[in-house]
Structures are given as structure tokens and as C-alpha cells.
Amino acid sequence: MSKVGSPIDKLKTLSKLIPSDRYASSVAFQAAFESDGLTAFSQRPLAVVIPETIEEVVAIVRWCRDHEVPFVARGSGTSLSGGSLPIADGIVIALNRINHILSLDPQQRTAVVEPGVINIKVSQRSSPHGLTFAPDPSSQTVCTIGGNLAFNAGGAHCLKYGMTSNHVLGLKAVLGNGETVEFGSQSCESIEPDYSGLFCGSEGVFGIATEITLRLQAKPECFHTVLVGYQSLSVAGDAVSAVIESGLLPGAMEIMDALSIEAVEAAVGCGYPKGCEAVLIVELEGPRERVEFEKHQLDAVLRKTQSFSIHVAETEAERLRIWKGRKAAFSAAGRISPDFLVQDGVVPRKRLGEALTRIQQISRESGIRVANVFHAGDGNLHPMILYDGNREGELHRAEQVCSRIIRVCIEMGGSVTGEHGIGMEKREYLPEMFDPPTMALFHRIREAFDPQQIANRGKMFPDAEAPSLSMRGLHPLEKQGLISRE
Amino acid sequence: MSKVGSPIDKLKTLSKLIPSDRYASSVAFQAAFESDGLTAFSQRPLAVVIPETIEEVVAIVRWCRDHEVPFVARGSGTSLSGGSLPIADGIVIALNRINHILSLDPQQRTAVVEPGVINIKVSQRSSPHGLTFAPDPSSQTVCTIGGNLAFNAGGAHCLKYGMTSNHVLGLKAVLGNGETVEFGSQSCESIEPDYSGLFCGSEGVFGIATEITLRLQAKPECFHTVLVGYQSLSVAGDAVSAVIESGLLPGAMEIMDALSIEAVEAAVGCGYPKGCEAVLIVELEGPRERVEFEKHQLDAVLRKTQSFSIHVAETEAERLRIWKGRKAAFSAAGRISPDFLVQDGVVPRKRLGEALTRIQQISRESGIRVANVFHAGDGNLHPMILYDGNREGELHRAEQVCSRIIRVCIEMGGSVTGEHGIGMEKREYLPEMFDPPTMALFHRIREAFDPQQIANRGKMFPDAEAPSLSMRGLHPLEKQGLISRE
16 A cells, blocks of 8 residues: 555565466567557556456556556557557556456347457447447547547547447446445436436546446448538538428438548549549448338438539449448548547538538648548538648648637537547647636546546646656656666 | 635625625525425535526625535426425525526527526427427426426437437536636537536536537427337337337337326326226327338337337327326326325336336335336336325335335446436445445545535435435424524
């Protein structure tokens, strides 16, 4: 229970909690954990531990509490906001081996899973029962349910089905204060304030979800996917409004602009129509008879928009090719730019066109190119800010562009993040959205879960102790000669 | 700021905050506020205040904080769990005049309203724009949005559209600690932990929502309402599962048993089929073409169930008559019993049949009749426990039946409440659903909002200071001669 002593002394007691092959303080090993999807930041932790049971997770969290050592829980590290970035004087708890689907009840349409389960595996296991897990972030083949929950992940289909929090019925968790709690139930009606919903999106600052009850839903029997080309982004935006106003609720509605199309064509050659300024992907899904019915309605709506071309996927292969472009958008940006930042903001849907015009203006003024990809149905923008890190000052200018775009979202009554979270990246914007009494309340709520700020210290809250960041530099303890590369 | 002095001294300073015609300590006036929908409980408060502006509400809450006088905020007092029951040493803040629809944006499909707005008025104001507010508790013609939010109200249509929390995008509130805060945004994607969702269903113990941003949705273009008679409750339950499994998502699916049918026939003569043990109401709703399409699918499913009779409402008048029976169910119970208690519990949908068998068994064993009405689609039971308060000990036995039914729900992995809330009525069950560390966390979260327990003290938490209850007796201060009937 010693709270004093050097970090190295402290670590000696931690190493006794877990077999040596799943405990590492060596710098070489830690390199794999020093960054997440927001690669601009990098930080080496004191140690990495890889528990294999919930009991080990709880013991490690209690060790952290007793020794006042902060921890970062991490799944696959796909956070795009630096949410799973290590902290210099803390440890990483890697949850990848806490990855069991504990039960699946096809009749009740629920699955109970551990946090390290990969998103897509839930749908794969549910598939023989005709069921699926709806949240589908682009990273779904690698990201974990624990991370989806912590950041309330969305995806292309959250227009129709909602975010992760809409698919979490209950959870068990170990809090930052070391206590274990349980919220929610397998029933679909909630009791009490929505504590599960509070935990979803809490970005790890409350603790670690150790067992999560997910809602499954019927797998769509079939899809109807349409790729529409437009001469301008704003006409594509109007088409989205027209579809929503018709009463249709497609599974997904995605827009990509000319620069994004250029990038994905270079990367994956998905055959999007040439010469258009924007493509819109609309996908209907559901029981065959209903999709058959709805596709005529959709066709009528789309024909009234000033479209350049309308292409319906006639085969599953064609459908996958259309989606291949969209899903590859972020990674494809590398084809047209040495470096890029992916942004995430939300504006009210009806102001999408206005927001895009403002982004184009910011791009012109700054001389920094911006490619736009977005979940159009819910006003969630994902601008990609393209820059060359080798050019003096260009990263800084790119960051300024990000910042201006985010402030446009705030001004328009939107949000600084739709699904990537606050993490490390957007801590400073939070007080621009929430006034001091509200921010103070958020702090007090966190305190109810974790008074010492042991869990994911430094994230989300702007005035939290900042982890000292280094661009792939030495760990502060390494500089002091306290730890070495062995 | 005096925290000492007699209650009467304290009240003198309160009466200065508000004009005398909207401040009442007279017992006669208070009589209207001494009970809510759970009429078994009754309590006179110290005083009732009727603010007309948000500024007055905030000033009154701060007065309560400064003088350590607890308050109960109240709309129309329709709570069925005693959620708006006054507390003997506290005041009632009646929000009925804080009842403005501040704005309505048809394009963004949002309305910003004050807490005293009557539920149905939101839909009435939205109607010319083709929009509606989905949550439709049975009391929707009288209950207020503030109360809907505090208790996360549902209704017959929450199967398809979710509870109130699914329709609240953001809110402003004054907390029990006197601070004003603001959560959420008009955007449909949430930022951060779902603080608005946390506030929804908090039963007034965090504070008062003063401005609520509601999500509106397209008004169904048409309805298709079917009344199906069955020879047994369990066959009706199976029919519900068959409908869900077909992929249809009706707006509502409601079951009533023979005893409930007897009551509503006596009360409103709605013409339900004679001689059946259960009726199932299924209502499709949406755009005309879609409903046209879905009704054939529904018809095919229902024909395969062992139904006794199938009747489709051919006119709006017929549809309203079908619903008249269902909506009158609670008030109609008075036709077949001098007194009754309405219960509210949830079981997993697939265990509905089992739950009903257990309830029948409890009824037989106790000799207390139980009539069942329920939102079948989501497993939400509303048993009505019929008793005669004039018979020695029968109320007590009825309460024991309630208690046994609620424990059946807990045992089956359900919940002690689906939509009525914990309030006064179910405080003692909470620790049966949540373990001590989880309960302790709930207390700490409350403390973050209201450390002195000024807001709705005595509700929800089992170990909170209990209001002293009297069956329409004298107020404790009245007994001491400190206040009088004037």
C-alpha cells in the first residue's frame, strides 16, 4: 500500500501481480504501445501489463489506486483523438486477451462480451442466428468493443441504428477508485438515470468496462446500394435532405468530395463516376420485400435531384466495390498527400451546405487542401486536412485549419466531435461548448468514479494533468537514467 | 442566508421572493398538492410556490439551498410512483406556469420547451409542420414534459420510438446546489458521456430542467390498427414474438387480459370481442405506401397465430374506439374494484408468458385479483392489483402481491420499473437490483449535483431521509400550531 518510493520501487510490486511474460517495462516492448491512431502524439509509459482475466484487471487497477499510478486501458489503439495515448508516469493495461464472447442469446438478441473482443467478431458470431451488432466504425475489423464503448463509436450505419450507447444494455466495470459496479439489465427498458449511457463515451476516465451486454439486431436480409454523382457538394447535400424528407431512413448516406474521390481512386480503383464534384452513397437495407418496395421510392426521390449519374449495385461484388472506396477514404489520403489530419465535427444537418462552403473558404485562405468525407445523414463531417510535414510550418498551419473548422462547428450549434471523441486532441475546446458551472459538474461526476484521476488521467478534461508528450523521444524516466532499453 | 430559525421564520424570507398570489402556506390551498398519482400517500408541504419565470425558479432553488429546505418540483402530479409527493419540511415548486414552447424548428425537427408544457401540446404545435413528439404516456393530455423527462416516460409507442430520453437532445437545468448548467446540443450526435441521458430518469433528485430541447419526428401519414382476440394470454404473447420475428416493427403492441377487458367494457364500451381471454392491439404507422405494404405482411403473420378473431379498424373512429379501451384501462379498474394499485415491472420479452403464469399463481394464492395490461413488445407489465380498502387487511395483502410481482421481475432479469419510476414506492427494491458499491456510486453521483439533497429529498434512494407520510392527516407543523388552515 506504499504510496511513496521511486517509480521503479513501485513497479516491483506491480510485477508480482502478473507473470513476467505479460509484464513489460522494457522500452523495446513498449514501443508498440506508445501511440494510437492519432500518430502526431507519442509517449512511452512506465510499463505495459497484459492481464488475461478480469480478476487480474481488477487487481492491477487496485494496485494503481493504492500506488497512485495512473493507467490507460487500451484495446487495439485505433483512437483517432489520442484517447489511448499512454501517460509518462503511468502504465498501459492492454486488454487484448480479455476477449471472450461470454454468451449469446439469439432469442433475447443479446451478447455478453469482454472489452477486448474485436467489433466484427460479435457480428460474425451472431450471423448464424440471423443477427448482427450494428455499430460499424471504419476500423471494425480491428477495433475492440471496450474502445467502442469508451468513445461511443458510430459508423456509417449509425444514421439508422444510433451510436454504440444505443446498443449497450448494461455493463460491469471496475472504476478508477478500484470498486466494481454493475449497471443496466438485459431488458430493453432502462431503470433509473441512464448510468450505462453515462459510462458510454466517458473515454476511459471513469474506469474499465469488464463485461458488456450488447443488443443484437436482425441482420439485414438484403441491401440496395446506390452511387449517385453530383456536380456540386451542395446539390449532393440537398439530395440527402430530400431522401430524409421522403420518410425513408436508409441504413447509410455518405458523401465524398472530388479530392476524396481522387484519393480513393488512386488507392483502390473503385470506379466512381468521373468528372463529378461529389458522390453520394445511399444504402437501403432490411427484409427483402421491404427493400424491394423502398427502392422504387428512393429511385423516384433521387431522379428529382440534379444528379450527374445514378448507379445501382446489381451484385454483392459491385456493392462491396462502392463501399471499398468509402471505407478506404482515410487511409487513401496518403496517395494524394504525404501527411494528413482527420477531423471529426458535427453541424446541424440542415446547415451542411453552409459548413462545407466555410471549410472550402478556410482551405483557400490557408492554402491547405481539405478533402471531405462525411456521414451526411447526421451532419457528421470528416474533413481530411492534407499537408506535408517536411515543409516548414505546414503541420502548424494544418492544425490551425483543424482548429478553425472545429470552431465553425461550435458556432453553428454543432459539436467538436461526432464519434472520435475528445481524447488528447480536443481537450481545449470543451470549455467553449460548456460553461464553468457545467464543467465543474463534469469534474464532480468524474470524482464520484475516480477521485484520484487514476483512470486515463490527462484525457478529455482540459485542466487535467497533461501527460508530457514527446515526438518519439526518450521517456522522462529514461532521461533520468531510471529505466533503460535493457 | 440564515440556516437557523424556525420553519416559519425561514418561510418569511421565501415569501419575499414571489408575489403573494403565487405563494401559499395556507393548508386549504396546499390540499391540491398533497398527493400525486400514487394516492395511497399524502403529505402536506410547508408551502407551495408558483414561479412564472426561470429566474424565479432559480431564485427559489437557491433560497432552498441557502436555507436547507428541500423542494419537490411538480408539474401535473401524475406520477404513479409518488415521485412528486411533497415532503413535510419542504416546499413544492409548481412549474405549471413555466409552460412556454420557446421555439420550434420544423427543418431541424426540434422544439425547445419549458418544463411545464403539457406533453400533447408539443405534438399539437408540431402538427401543422407534419411533425410529432413521440413519447405518449397514457396521461399525455395532462402530464408535463418536465415530469416526462424526470421519469423518462414511455407510452404505448415507445416500442418503436424509445423512451423520453431518446427524444431529448439537450437541456438547461438548475441543480439542487443552485448552479445552472447546460448539456447536449441540437445536433443528433452526442458529445461526451450522455449527461442529458443521465438527467432523464433522475426523478428530480439532481435538480430542475428549465429548458428542454426535444427531437420531433414525422407524424405518421396513416395508421393500420388491428384488434386480435385470443383464447389465452400465452398465445397472445406468442403472437407478439411472431410479429417481431417477422421483421415488422409496429408502432405499438399492447395486450389486455380478460379482467381488464371486463373493466374497460364496463367503463367505455369499446366493443372488444366477447369471450376471449386476451386481446392484442397491433398498430402499424408510417407513410401510406409503406403501411399499405406492411399490412399484408402483418395480416399473414397474425393469421398463422391461433387467433379467435381479427378485426381491422376501417375508419379513424374505429381506431380511436380500439385505443379508447386501452387508454382507459387504469381508470376503468374502478368499475370492477373499489380500490386498486397499478404496478409497473419489466421482464425479458421472451419470458412474458412465464411471468404472466407466475402472476396468476400469486393472484390465486393470495385471493387478490390481478388484471393485466401491458406493453407486450418490450416486456413492460402493468398489472392492476384489485382490492377493497374497506376490508380489514386487504390493502396490506394487495401490497404484498405487488411486492411478490416485483420480485418475480427482478428474479427473471428484468427491472422493478419500466416507466413509472422508483419514486416513493420502490425505494426499498433498489438494493435488490444493485450491489453496495454500485449504490454507493449512485449516491456520489447525486452528491455531484446536490450535496445537501435539496432536490426531491426522500425519493429514489432507500436510505434517504424519508418524508413523514400521513394519510390525509394534519401537517406536523399544524399539529404544533405553527401553521393553520387560516
